[in-house]
Amino acid sequence: MFKKILIANRGEIALRVMRTCREMGIEVVAVFSEADRTAPHVLFADEAYHIGPAPSTESYLNYAKILEVARESGAEAIHPGYGFLSENTDFASDVSKAGIVFIGPPASAIKIMGDKTMARQTMLKTQVPVVPGTEEPIADISKAQKVAEEIGFPVLIKAAGGGGGKGMRIVNSSDEFEDAVGKAERESQSAFGDGRVYVEKYLEEPHHIEFQILADTHGNTIHLNERECSIQRRYQKVIEESPSPFIDDSLRSKMGQAAVETAESCKYVGAGTVEFLVDKHRNFYFLEMNTRLQVEHPVTEMVTGIDLVAEQIRIAFGQPLSVKQSDINTTGHAIECRIYAEDASNDFAPSTGEIVMLQIPDGAGTRFDGAIRQGIEITPYYDPMLGKLICWAKDRDSALNRSERALREFYIGGIETTIQFCRSVVKHPIFREGTYDTHFYTNFRDELHADLADSTDEVLLVAGGSLFHHQNQIKHSSNSSDSTKKTRSNWVSAQLGRNA
């Protein structure tokens, strides 16, 4: 087995990968930007290398520097996590050329599937159905607009070079089209260094359902069932679960087969995810294949008992899969809530600052994959995801109850987070029923955000708390009259912030 692996990432996924490495007896090498000198992944690692300033283009995306660190540290393999360099073909092939193992698929598979246009063209040659749309990135805006009009609005504009909702825009009418393309292109450029976008048909009451696959270098490809990812906002997943309450065994088996066929079509090796859209008539369409570990992979781990990172590492080392398709069976139900440093009540605006108090939920069936600590500063430089709360229990109802309990127990003081928003979703009758689709957030947006402290008692309590805090600050201030003024004027400007 490898003796040392470099993890070319930060945050929760760096820590997640390091945990499995250490359990396998493999030493871990961290890389960090100036903003991350005391980040949890640096403290966790056996070795840590400074690779540049805070902006990711100069650090976590600086792959020449990362390769240099791999050589210097003697790492035999690089795990890219998700995001950053995980789907960068050049990086994958340069790593291999340097005689270091890239823990991920071959560059050729990343190339095909990482570029959604090439992926579509490949899939059109298989039996797997695909969503109608442009087959090339948009070059000529008026031509693209014509295609969009043929497909019929609404259409989706999506990044050709990356996923995760970045560089994605929904367009409801022809006159919004050009503006939306511009925004999507700018966001894509910033997130992936690739500004190309394309157009796709928007389906009726669709479900976003994805299948986890594993393929080794010995010709074995299996799937590990589905994850239901229809709870999204800003085209980004918020809550995922497995199994999906929407699909049955027969559909599961058909889609699993299609996922395996997809992976085989590009000679895939490693862990990957085949995403499908399923409409209300249970027709499914290939959407894209993510050629990396997904954020939401833990829900699959919780119901199958398989460590996906350990499988990735074994595959990369040349070992065969530790399980066959017939070994895969799922136990119980798992739900993941993504916890972002965002103010849900203010259109999910990013929130930065110090975590002044932290109480992470724990107990039976409660897993938090995060990379935070009380006293740590959340900076504006990176993805706002603080971590993921995954709750497992013997059935869906128990998993929902456990998620509610854990979210209620979760306390992050000092910054705004999506904890409360996730609670609103988990408690929502339609979510509890399991009859939601990807329009859930749009349909119930107002209800979900209305879930605020609302009784007279609570309002009076909070008013008292506010005044107590105010006096507390005066007490602890050397100049009490100044502090009074400062707080009062804060109230006013804060009010502006809210209403603006």
Added chain:
Amino acid sequence: MFKKILIANRGEIALRVMRTCREMGIEVVAVFSEADRTAPHVLFADEAYHIGPAPSTESYLNYAKILEVARESGAEAIHPGYGFLSENTDFASDVSKAGIVFIGPPASAIKIMGDKTMARQTMLKTQVPVVPGTEEPIADISKAQKVAEEIGFPVLIKAAGGGGGKGMRIVNSSDEFEDAVGKAERESQSAFGDGRVYVEKYLEEPHHIEFQILADTHGNTIHLNERECSIQRRYQKVIEESPSPFIDDSLRSKMGQAAVETAESCKYVGAGTVEFLVDKHRNFYFLEMNTRLQVEHPVTEMVTGIDLVAEQIRIAFGQPLSVKQSDINTTGHAIECRIYAEDASNDFAPSTGEIVMLQIPDGAGTRFDGAIRQGIEITPYYDPMLGKLICWAKDRDSALNRSERALREFYIGGIETTIQFCRSVVKHPIFREGTYDTHFYTNFRDELHADLADSTDEVLLVAGGSLFHHQNQIKHSSNSSDSTKKTRSNWVSAQLGRNA
């Protein structure tokens, strides 16, 4: 189902019970002493009542006050956790008399099994073998000494009124006997309000193995297999695991049967634990029955998937068990490490102070049942256990690797803890082999404590760190010369503390 339950406890077990209550939709009422005003169980609860000053005799053991709170809050049931009032016959019957449900066995069963002498007498009427010893608490010291001499030294002196290693002493020779009885009596009095102790034969290379049982009010009694609890120090469990690497299926089945017979002999209802000593020839002896939830119950939960607190509550409400004996099967392997606020290198002396930094391990198969938070003060008033780290994996080797990883990742700054000691145990070849018995700690004591930072590099690193800290403090001090003096003199007195 109950609508509201009072938890008559503090620390990790209060939180543990509250988590299940909340998942069952039951409101939770906390009680707290002056020292615990901002303790995690108070912040977690729906309601919280102050019940007295810090010493537990005036708060957590003040059962008149707790009953009053139960009435005032409208709690329909009381969960006592472990320790404190959990095995107090008077409390159990007073609760019932007040029309409140005691979540635990009937007072009659506590009386029989809680008093180890009565328990022995009861067990002597069954087919379950018992350990040779006195059958009555020690009244006449010279008579007791004679019995001890007949049994043959070493003998054990144990509290009649409680468990958990408190009030327990091992006596190697006749001339230590009287002194040891005195100490055991004083400790028992302080811990359980009952100073009675008795004498028992000490077995050869014994294993401490216990069986979890569940019994409902409908006449069903089942066992949930064993926990191996042979890793002890100061007669107190440190690490427990399930399954036991020592026993096989045939012995498991015989002992399980004996555990069920034990429970039935005292008409047991609820969750309980039957403890056995198993000698090197695989003879097993009934040791005692704990008529409450055990500290180490999570290892059973992790391998069986059954929530023992939920079962306790359902049984107390009058519902039948949710599982039959034939439903019980175990998956994988679980190991629990108890994390105490103790300085292992200084004979496990209690350590108090503020937790200045806290990083709790997490990730797949990693559960921490605790009640700590960064910034919290560990006081000298209560049991020094901070929490329990429970690691589950598909087999024993993987569970060991996971435990090692999690312990390495666990950081509690500001106080001394047993984290490092647990790491030494988990890494020890005899523990990894699974060939240990209850003498493990005594046999390998020196090796276990020798596991210190030891390379020249590490020593220089720490020396540099120490000096850096020193300068850092000077920098942050308003009077730098004073601060220098203070730190230097600290070094000297601290050195004394270490060597004394």
Added chain:
Amino acid sequence: MKFEINANKHSIEANITIDSNELVIKTSENDLRFEAIQVQPGVYSVLMNNRSFVVGVCPSEANRLNVNGTPINLELLDAVHLHLRELGWDALKEVKAGLISAQIPGLVTKIFHAPGDEVKEGDPLFLIEAMKMENEIKSPVAGTVKKIGVAEGQTVEKGTNIIEIV
């Protein structure tokens, strides 16, 4: 001390007194008494009739609070504010029309207007990129752009004034 408390749909007049850790809140309908203690800076454990709450104050916005993790926007107006309002001067409205500040820290990637431009309520004012997302800030008022505080490409802290509209 007398206060007007505005939160969500509520507007309540109350008299609040604090004596050490004890708070008493009197309204026309209620007479609440509770005890508060700081857990961490800006985080308080509050017991109200033995009900346990955790109240958090946002460090950068004193009127953004949360109770047991549930957020609440609170306006607490004391006698001075109330008196000013009686005199016809609404401090909040006054300020509201003025400065548009960055609600999040980040990189200002685009400013859509120059001084002298007329804007309508809802018009996009500028784009700010933070945590890899582009956020469009719309005008809360109609008016004329008086001043632009920053240049495109500049990184700003939360609260930095970006545009003044009169």
Added chain:
Amino acid sequence: MKFEINANKHSIEANITIDSNELVIKTSENDLRFEAIQVQPGVYSVLMNNRSFVVGVCPSEANRLNVNGTPINLELLDAVHLHLRELGWDALKEVKAGLISAQIPGLVTKIFHAPGDEVKEGDPLFLIEAMKMENEIKSPVAGTVKKIGVAEGQTVEKGTNIIEIV
């Protein structure tokens, strides 16, 4: 600055210099260079040749440290200490023979001696109860009890002097 570093089996002479966050330690065999930064008061992240360590200092005992959670007892003697020792005065030994203090906070339940008693090394001196356990403190030296600092039944802080033996 020159130091003698004593830890476990090691006794090393080293020259340590600190420049901002950079530390340089020179010994006869080594020339180490590393970078330290405070994570929380008393907790430092240290990178030594890119190896990552967390070094913690015990708040109450500055020579009790831990590295990645592994404890280490360290004696760091500077020029002043070294010079005193050369003159024949060993500060540590001097103090060691003197005061026996409470190593843990708790309740002193029993004191076995009165002033004037002779004690042998290893004789029990007193019992202290903390966290529900009774701890017996034995004498580290032989000598005569000079003074008893507390009474039975008294609660003491860590570090309180209990018995002086001469």
